[in-house]
Amino acid sequence: MTNKRIDEPTGTEFVGHEWDGIEELNTPLPRWWLYTFYATIIFAIVYVVLYPAWPMIDRATAGTLGWSSRGDLAAEMRAADAARAGVVAKIAATPIEQLPSDPQLMQAAVAGGAAAFKVNCVQCHGAGAAGSPGYPNLNDDDWLWGGTLTQIEYTLTHGIRWDAAAETRSNFMPAFQGSFDAGQVSALTGHVLSLSGKAKPNATGAQMFADNCAACHGSGGEGLPAMGGPALNDAIWLYGGSAADIGKQILAPRHGVMPAWQGRLDPVTIKMLAAYVHSRGGGQDPAPAAPATQAPQIAAK
């Protein structure tokens, strides 16, 4: 700064930087601005003392207030739990079949169930609960083990073919590999398809069905929800509805497994999950009035 140059109109010193003829002036700050700057320095020092600041080897300095963002999160979650506690307790105290009579409580249960579903159920049943081949769709009106709130809750609690649960639901479709030859399988498959109008009836298949299948699937293939016998006269097929798929299932049936959630989830969560699944559009009322015949009537209106 030996040769100071002064800008004539303002009386301010040049810094010495120039861009395309525009020069920078060393205009002094107003004093209040300087003090503001000092205030920020003091603020920073106070902050470093009170809050986590300096990064060390494995963590930052703790700060005298003991604040942490993880602690904040935990406090917020505790607060949210506390805010929900009343509703959760009310859901716990309400028998599941009485939930729908309190629409607000039902709504809360469905919302809680939706959240739990995303964590525990989507892996098999899909994000939209639409399932996939081998994993049941929970939106439709076809229920293997019953679609009332109570039945859904039971299935959730005890699982299906879940050996570790004493009261688990279980059934077994025998494999007919070796019992039927190709022609027999074809006849039986044709009869099964004819139950939903997709093939012509044949007497051989009908006889085989009555002998081997009707005990579990019903004489008309209408299913037996009490023992998990799937309906064969409808449009919904867990393992596929083509003749080949059905034939395969007759010879070497697959059996799905649903875990028992008792012990893994608390009863309130299971109750809320049941409410959510029931609300997906296919839930049945406690005394289903022959739902299979209902829809066509309406459709014909």
Add this chain to the structure above:
Amino acid sequence: MAQADELDRPAPQAQQPKRDWAGALAAEGAKAPAPAPEESAGFMGSALYEAGRTVHNKRIDGPFRRFKWAIMAITLTIYYATPWIRWDRGPYAPDQAVLVDLANRRFYMFDIEIWPHEFYFVAGLLIMAGIGLFLVTSAVGRAWCGYACPQTVWTDLFQHVDRFFDGDRNARARLDKAPWGVSKTTRRLAKWAVYLAIAFWTGGAWIMYFADAPTLTWDFWHGTANPVAYATVAVLTGTTFWLGGFMREQVCIYMCPWPRIQTAMLDEKSLIVTYKDWRGEQRGSLKKAAKNPDAYGDCIDCQLCVAVCPTGVDIREGQQIGCITCGLCIDACDRVMKETGRARGLIDYATLEQCDAERAGAPARPAWKALLRPRVFVYFGVWAAIGAGLLFALGTRTHTDLTVAPDRNPPFMLLKDGSVRNAYTLRLRNMEARPRDMVVALEGLPKGAVMWTDAVSLENAAQSQTVTVDANATKVLRVYVMLPPDVEADDEDDGLPFTFRLTAQDESDSAQTTFAMPEDD
């Protein structure tokens, strides 16, 4: 308490030569008007900071001062009084004329109610405000800064408080320099108490726009209002007290981005407050000018234009960021010119182009003619077009609205009997302040299509459903639509396009959507 103001005395004789117009010739007024560093701390050979200085602007009367009074009265009245205007909207809506109801996400302005989905009205108003500033700047320069900016209005108000307690310019400067005695301390405390009262009133008025004003006032004084209300009042009281009472012109010069933006928008055709140097120079006192009339211009160097300036600039140095173009120096100079028997307008609103013309000998032109230029009309056209568009949209909007979101996962549901079911989430808006029955109906689906909701079970499925929507509310409705078996879509990939129609008395709205179908196997 106010000290006598020199200008309030009977008008002096024109030939009174040594009149100290502004007190600028007094010992304490000898400081340079330019922001030259008075007190500097040395840092590597240059000044680190500039000492603070207080602008003690002198009282002046004149057309611009009276205009500023009027603007101040109007703007402050609007600000403080608006939340207290009542407006009857019936039992289901608040009766406050202007209300920003953040909790319920509604904005009320007299007969207009804005919902969140209509926020484009607010966006439109903001765009109009932005273009309005361009328009005003291109027409009358920094008029916003000079008259309407809250910082200007509140600074003006606080400067009048100064004047009331401490007297005019000279008395205030003297008091500033005086040692802290009982008298000064009392005066200062009283003045700051008034600052604080104004600041508190300002912060208190702000929150009234966000809740029912009488209720909030009652709650506020009984300690039961929302903590946010107290925090907001505290922050606004603090900022008003500090920015209006102490920072004043420093905000315009150092903090505010708007002077910089305006400087970029001004050109040689913009109206600015300017000193006509070709007429004023060489400056000299009346005495000197009397001795040697040919050597001196009209400016008698009385410094009154500097003394009255609320930001403390010397307009005779030309355009500068500190000049908010409030016109008080015009009032001051016109007065001096009148008393010295010269033509008014030595300092005046003019364009730089006009200045050049006048310097070359052209006659003075009325300032309003500067408004007539294409840029002003273009800005006005755009501004008015947006305004007209908003008014049109406001006039033709309906008070019902329907939006539909089909379930995407799963898109359709095959039922046991082969029927296909789709689910949709409908949002029914009732924007009237009364509950209404609305009918949702299916249009354009094949025969046999039915719909039902969670509240209306499958047994009562039909072509349409009636739902009651609360006053001023949106009802979220989950709707199931079912087609009987054997309906074929022309193209399964696209499904069946159809329409939900919402009817509420004479209003209706519709939303197009698609019915998804399974692929044939």
